[in-house]
Amino acid sequence: MLESVLTRHGYSAMTATGGHEGIELYFRNQEGISLVITDITMPDLDGVAMVEQIRSLFPDVCVLFMSGRADTLPQWAGQTCGFLMKPFRAAKLFDAVKICLDAEGTAATND
Numbered sequence: 001m002l003e004s005v006l007t008r009h010g011y012s013a014m015t016a017t018g019g020h021e022g023i024e025l026y027f028r029n030q031e032g033i034s035l036v037i038t039d040i041t042m043p044d045l046d047g048v049a050m051v052e053q054i055r056s057l058f059p060d061v062c063v064l065f066m067s068g069r070a071d072t073l074p075q076w077a078g079q080t081c082g083f084l085m086k087p088f089r090a091a092k093l094f095d096a097v098k099i100c101l102d103a104e105g106t107a108a109t110n111d
Contacts, residue, residue, distance in 0.1 A: 002037060005090050011097070019045025026054050026061070033061075035081065035100050040067040062104045064096055 006013040014029065016022035019042050026033060036054065038047035045053075051063050066084040081100035084092065 002093070005093065006097070009090075009094060018043040019047065019050035022047075022050045023053050026058075030058060030061075034104060035062045035064060035097065037064045037066065037097070039086075040065055040069075062100055064100050 003013040003015045012032075014025055014033075016025045021044075022036075022038065022042075023045075026036065036051065038050060040047045042050070047065060051061070051065075054061050063080045064082045064084065065080055066086055066088070068086040070085060081103060082096045084096055
């Protein structure tokens with residue numbers, strides 16, 4: 001759903017079905033990825049573990065976490081771009097993505 005909403009608003013997005021696939025997707029496409037948006041709870045490998053593995057090789061990756069539970073926010077949240085509490089509206093997602101991309105100096109065109 002996020003991929004569809006983001007692409008309809010001018011962003012380029014890729015989707016992984018779980019943490020291991022997310023790592024593979026990032027490693028194959030890291031040059032074209034400005035922001036990782038991940039749920040903290042995911043199949044096969046949670047979002048925190050996925051990001052830790054990505055950061056082992058790419059420590060500066062910008063991450064926007066989302067979760068339905070506030071207590072799941074990782075302790076190193078200061079190193080993330082942001083956190084979205086589910087459920088959220090598309091406008092809140094776009095605001096968070098824009099803030100993250102602007103902070104990274106990679107703002108995308110968003111119509």
